[in-house]
Amino acid sequence: MDRGSNYNPTGPIDKSRVLDVKPLRSLKPIFSPQMGSSQTGPFPGVPPTGPFAPGGPSFFPFASGNESQRASGFANVIPSPVPLNSFRTPDTQYSNGNAGPSKTRGRPRKGRTEDDYGASDLGENLDDPSSGRKQRGSSHKRAKGPANLSSVQVSIDDTLDQFLRAFKLTALESHQQADGNKELVARVLLTYNLFRRRLFQICEAKEDIPGGTNRPDLKAATTLMNKGARTNSTKRVGPVPGVEVGDIFFFRMEMCMVGMHAPTMAGIDYMTVKLSADDEPVAVSVVSSGGYEDDGEDGDVLIYSGQGGVQRKDGQIFDQKLERGNLALEKSLHRANVVRVIRGVKDVPNGTGKIYIYDGLYKIHESWVDKGKGGCSVFKYKFVRVPGQPEAFTLWKSIEHWKAGSGTRIGVILPDLTSGEETLPVSLVNDIDDEKGPAYFTYSSTLKYDKPFDLPVPSSGCACHGGCQAGDANCPCVQRNEGFLPYNSLGVVLNYNSLIHECGSSCLCPPNCRNRVSQAGLKVRLEVFRTKDKGWGLRSWDPIRSGMFICQYAGDVIDASSIMDLGSEHEEYIFDATRAYPSLDYTSNGSAEVPFPLVISAKNTGNVARFINHSCSPNVFWQPVLRDSGDKTYLHVGFYSIGHIPPMQELAFDYGIPKSDRAALRRKRCLCGSLNCKGYFY
DNA sequence: GCCCAATCAGGCTA
DNA sequence: CTAGCCTGATTGGG
Numbered sequence: 001m002d003r004g005s006n007y008n009p010t011g012p013i014d015k016s017r018v019l020d021v022k023p024l025r026s027l028k029p030i031f032s033p034q035m036g037s038s039q040t041g042p043f044p045g046v047p048p049t050g051p052f053a054p055g056g057p058s059f060f061p062f063a064s065g066n067e068s069q070r071a072s073g074f075a076n077v078i079p080s081p082v083p084l085n086s087f088r089t090p091d092t093q094y095s096n097g098n099a100g101p102s103k104t105r106g107r108p109r110k111g112r113t114e115d116d117y118g119a120s121d122l123g124e125n126l127d128d129p130s131s132g133r134k135q136r137g138s139s140h141k142r143a144k145g146p147a148n149l150s151s152v153q154v155s156i157d158d159t160l161d162q163f164l165r166a167f168k169l170t171a172l173e174s175h176q177q178a179d180g181n182k183e184l185v186a187r188v189l190l191t192y193n194l195f196r197r198r199l200f201q202i203c204e205a206k207e208d209i210p211g212g213t214n215r216p217d218l219k220a221a222t223t224l225m226n227k228g229a230r231t232n233s234t235k236r237v238g239p240v241p242g243v244e245v246g247d248i249f250f251f252r253m254e255m256c257m258v259g260m261h262a263p264t265m266a267g268i269d270y271m272t273v274k275l276s277a278d279d280e281p282v283a284v285s286v287v288s289s290g291g292y293e294d295d296g297e298d299g300d301v302l303i304y305s306g307q308g309g310v311q312r313k314d315g316q317i318f319d320q321k322l323e324r325g326n327l328a329l330e331k332s333l334h335r336a337n338v339v340r341v342i343r344g345v346k347d348v349p350n351g352t353g354k355i356y357i358y359d360g361l362y363k364i365h366e367s368w369v370d371k372g373k374g375g376c377s378v379f380k381y382k383f384v385r386v387p388g389q390p391e392a393f394t395l396w397k398s399i400e401h402w403k404a405g406s407g408t409r410i411g412v413i414l415p416d417l418t419s420g421e422e423t424l425p426v427s428l429v430n431d432i433d434d435e436k437g438p439a440y441f442t443y444s445s446t447l448k449y450d451k452p453f454d455l456p457v458p459s460s461g462c463a464c465h466g467g468c469q470a471g472d473a474n475c476p477c478v479q480r481n482e483g484f485l486p487y488n489s490l491g492v493v494l495n496y497n498s499l500i501h502e503c504g505s506s507c508l509c510p511p512n513c514r515n516r517v518s519q520a521g522l523k524v525r526l527e528v529f530r531t532k533d534k535g536w537g538l539r540s541w542d543p544i545r546s547g548m549f550i551c552q553y554a555g556d557v558i559d560a561s562s563i564m565d566l567g568s569e570h571e572e573y574i575f576d577a578t579r580a581y582p583s584l585d586y587t588s589n590g591s592a593e594v595p596f597p598l599v600i601s602a603k604n605t606g607n608v609a610r611f612i613n614h615s616c617s618p619n620v621f622w623q624p625v626l627r628d629s630g631d632k633t634y635l636h637v638g639f640y641s642i643g644h645i646p647p648m649q650e651l652a653f654d655y656g657i658p659k660s661d662r663a664a665l666r667r668k669r670c671l672c673g674s675l676n677c678k679g680y681f682y
Numbered sequence: 683g684c685c686c687a688a689t690c691a692g693g694c695t696a
Numbered sequence: 697c698t699a700g701c702c703t704g705a706t707t708g709g710g
Contacts, residue, residue: 214692214693214694214703215691215692215693215703215704217691217692218691218692218703218704218705221705222705222706225706251691251692252690252691252692252705253691253705253706256705256706262706262707263688263689263705263706263707264689264691264704264705264706264707265688265689265690265691265704265705265706266688266689266690266706266707267689267690268689268690269707270708272708281708286690287690288690289690289691290690291689291690291691292690294690304690305690307688307689307690308688308689324688324689324708324709325689344690351697352692352693353692354690354691354692684710685709685710686708686709686710687707687708687709687710688706688707688708688709689705689706689707691703691704691705692702692703692704693701693702693703693704694700694701694702694703695699695700695701695702696698696699696700696701
């Protein structure tokens with residue numbers, strides 16, 4: 001019921017009596033509150049129909065069918081990597097007016113950590129005590145390779161243009177910028193994240209490049225938005241087309257770009273609606289991320305604090321005023337309008353970062369004035385979630401309980417089907433039917449090569465005792481990856497090469513080197529679960545960032561020529577790199593294939609990857625990864641997320657198309673259920 | 683239209 | 697690890 005101290009049971013008070021306020025001009029509801037109306041549908045009272053309710057389900061008559069089908073399949077639109085020679089070409093070959101040192105902003109670059117997500121765990125347990133926690137400062141900078149500034153600038157521009165072209169965002173129609181849809185939102189966010197990561201990778205490797213930044217999140221967003229690559233820029237009360245309840249974001253700018261929440265810092269977003277006589281502000285969304293003392297009785301209630309009203313360092317105290325966002329919330333309360341709520345939670349693996357969860361539509365039930373710390377007056381608003389929406393924030397709370405072992409999770413068959421083989425347990429869960437588990441197999445987290453199947457790649461290990469450093473031109477591992485480290489410290493791939501060269505056994509770097517991601521094991525808590533109609537599948541309790549490593553494909557490497565003879569029951573657990581995969585087709589234009597015909601059977605021995613199902617709209621893709629072992633180099637297959645994946649969403653990748661006609665005859669009915677499902681897979 | 687203030691970021695340092 | 701400083705970007709409002 002009441003939550004006690006903060007709660008004022010006397011109900012809303014007359015704020016104008018207490019504070020310096022603008023008068024509420026009209027309290028007559030624009031829309032009838034509809035609280036007890038007989039309206040049907042999942043969101044009673046939503047939207048507040050009328051002149052300013054463009055939200056809600058829409059048809060997209062302008063979306064070209066085949067274009068949307070093509071573009072939402074991430075894999076076939078991955079831009080090719082910037083060729084290495086673009087960093088070596090003299091300036092004179094380019095006539096780009098932006099190139100040239102004269103355009104540089106003279107801002108001195110500061111020292112920075114190895115990634116854009118705060119402190120890294122690198123540098124701990126180092127042999128070399130003098131290196132300290134982090135390689136920083138002049139010695140580190142001097143180690144960086146000579147950067148050809150202008151050509152790097154060109155490559156940043158080129159990279160962006162490639163992304164924009166690949167995702168067909170070069171010339172968005174104005175109606176597409178104003179009103180989005182799911183496919184468009186996905187394209188904008190994917191482009192943003194690919195560019196942001198690539199931008200970070202380039203900037204951390206080279207000093208003082210024009211357009212360089214220590215805030216790739218901001219830089220990438222402004223660049224994209226300046227080119228018109230955004231959507232849902234029309235503010236609206238109610239749902240945002242293309243964003244679903246439970247969707248997650250890792251940066252405020254992401255929400256800005258897709259019309260979820262426009263302000264870059266402020267917690268309350270509102271719009272001014274035209275009335276017959278006056279303009280009135282109406283709230284559209286709030287972000288609750290711990291800046292104030294927000295609280296709620298349970299997952300469906302949020303006590304939100306108004307904006308402003310701080311206690312300054314000099315001791316001066318400012319009360320909150322009933323203006324701007326606070327006034328808008330007050331109006332939304334009186335109009336009984338819905339407000340989108342975004343919950344910010346701490347990103348545990350990152351530490352300093354936050355994850356923003358879209359928790360759906362809420363209504364403000366009451367407001368009051370409270371005394372905040374320091375004694376200033378603070379507005380409080382009680383948000384109550386509109387019933388009937390999919391679970392979002394409460395799901396996160398449940399997962400916390402599962403992890404702590406305090407919650408009862410129904411349908412758990414095994415707490416850890418890997419029997420400790422993996423770094424993290426993997427639950428086996430069935431809350432669908434009576435199946436007791438998948439057919440017997442031996443769990444193994446590694447890939448087994450029977451025959452020496454090595455590649456003629458001369459491997460000379462690095463000597464980076466403190467872990468490989470971005471921009472270290474002397475590191476052979478950096479060189480093999482075209483001058484960059486392929487991952488950040490969270491295990492996120494930063495760009496898309498046809499091959500990732502990880503450090504191997506001949507390298508002297510420690511096991512927690514940034515370039516040993518796929519060999520370091522699981523980083524997210526996975527579960528094998530019973531799907532409704534596709535057998536067993538794989539999903540994650542933890543949120544997964546765009547580009548993050550998920551797992552490798554373990555099993556037995558088998559002879560590619562024998563794949564034709566395998567029985568159909570065998571091919572259920574086959575990974576076949578010789579198939580045509582959309583992503584590989586795109587990045588390579590057909591030329592750069594996997595170095596040798598790698599086929600893996602996980603029928604008898606395998607890991608979690610054998611449970612990943614096919615989807616025509618995948619959220620996971622794979623990349624070949626090279627690791628050396630002694631004097632031999634072995635190929636592995638790493639799985640990475642395409643976009644951000646909320647907890648408990650099934651992981652799936654595109655199984656590709658077999659190149660042999662015989663195998664192609666064995667097509668199976670696809671049950672992925674996506675809008676652009678081809679209807680079958682192999 | 684220009685400028686500026688306000689703001690539940692996010693990186694970095696002490 | 698946390699508090700605080702610093703740069704930063706959008707948008708509303710004057």
